[in-house]
Amino acid sequence: MNIEMTEVERRWQEVLRRRFQGVIVRELHHIPEDDDWPFLGVFMLPDESGPVDFQNYRINELWKIEEDEKLPPANLLRYTVSQTKHYPRIWQLAQEERRAGKASSRSVLSRARKPLKSNGRPKKSARPHAVAR
Amino acid sequence: MSEQERLERAFKRKARMAYMTALLIVKSDPNGGANRIYYALFLALVSEYIRLGIQPELIDAGAAAAFRQDERLKWTHSFVKRNAKMLRLDARQCSWVRDAYDYRVVADYSDEDVTLSVIQPIVDAATDILECLGVNI
Numbered sequence A: 001m002n003i004e005m006t007e008v009e010r011r012w013q014e015v016l017r018r019r020f021q022g023v024i025v026r027e028l029h030h031i032p033e034d035d036d037w038p039f040l041g042v043f044m045l046p047d048e049s050g051p052v053d054f055q056n057y058r059i060n061e062l063w064k065i066e067e068d069e070k071l072p073p074a075n076l077l078r079y080t081v082s083q084t085k086h087y088p089r090i091w092q093l094a095q096e097e098r099r100a101g102k103a104s105s106r107s108v109l110s111r112a113r114k115p116l117k118s119n120g121r122p123k124k125s126a127r128p129h130a131v132a133r
Numbered sequence B: 001m002s003e004q005e006r007l008e009r010a011f012k013r014k015a016r017m018a019y020m021t022a023l024l025i026v027k028s029d030p031n032g033g034a035n036r037i038y039y040a041l042f043l044a045l046v047s048e049y050i051r052l053g054i055q056p057e058l059i060d061a062g063a064a065a066a067f068r069q070d071e072r073l074k075w076t077h078s079f080v081k082r083n084a085k086m087l088r089l090d091a092r093q094c095s096w097v098r099d100a101y102d103y104r105v106v107a108d109y110s111d112e113d114v115t116l117s118v119i120q121p122i123v124d125a126a127t128d129i130l131e132c133l134g135v136n137i
Helices: A005-018 A051-067 A090-112 B003-025 B028-050 B061-070 B076-081 B091-109 B118-130
Strands: A024-027 A039-045 A075-081
Touching: A005 A024, A005 A039, A024 A090, A039 B028, A051 A075, A051 B091, A051 B118, A075 B061, A075 B091, B003 B028, B003 B118, B028 B076, B028 B091, B028 B118, B061 B076, B076 B091, B091 B118
Parallel strands: A039 A075
Antiparallel strands: A024 A039
């Protein structure tokens, strides 16, 4: 089975985000180890949870998910948020995702916070997907 | 003693020594401990594959490619850690082996340090795994 690396990254990222929101999975190219399995960096793990949290997750839960969902084999190396700062390309990607996430949640929140009209209906601008005619 | 037995014993002896070294140094040098504990597991796994007459070059494409270069290279990390199930290690034990490998890579190649808090549980788990693999510890 020959899967494109972007697909390998996508599948692992999708699985890992169920437990660690916002992590980014990308192949690492700087490890001079002869191995058939790719080295994947799991970036943006929360600083406060630490590597032990990830390790426990891997030993107790992830192996089962790996088997059940037939994830492509890979070596996983973990990087906390602080460590991710040393990888500018990944860090930039994380910031872009964060900004995009904030922007969408802000627009939803601001609509929700608009006061209601006196008749109890939301103001026109507060209606979701309001289109000017 | 057959060549197979000689190799099996040699790798088990080396696995035991790597394990003892890991125990000695892990608190003062967790990176070194990570390296030694992975190799203790690696050598113990190889010794069991040899005992069972498993030939990686006949099973695994990567091992076969390595074998063509040099017979001694057939025990690739990928093969050894991927097939630990053949040796009746359970899924969690296999997961510890893969984890030990990943921390060894961090210890050897990364600018990050392996900490005692992450490597100590692997050393603890390795004790049990090595016993399952017939290493006298």
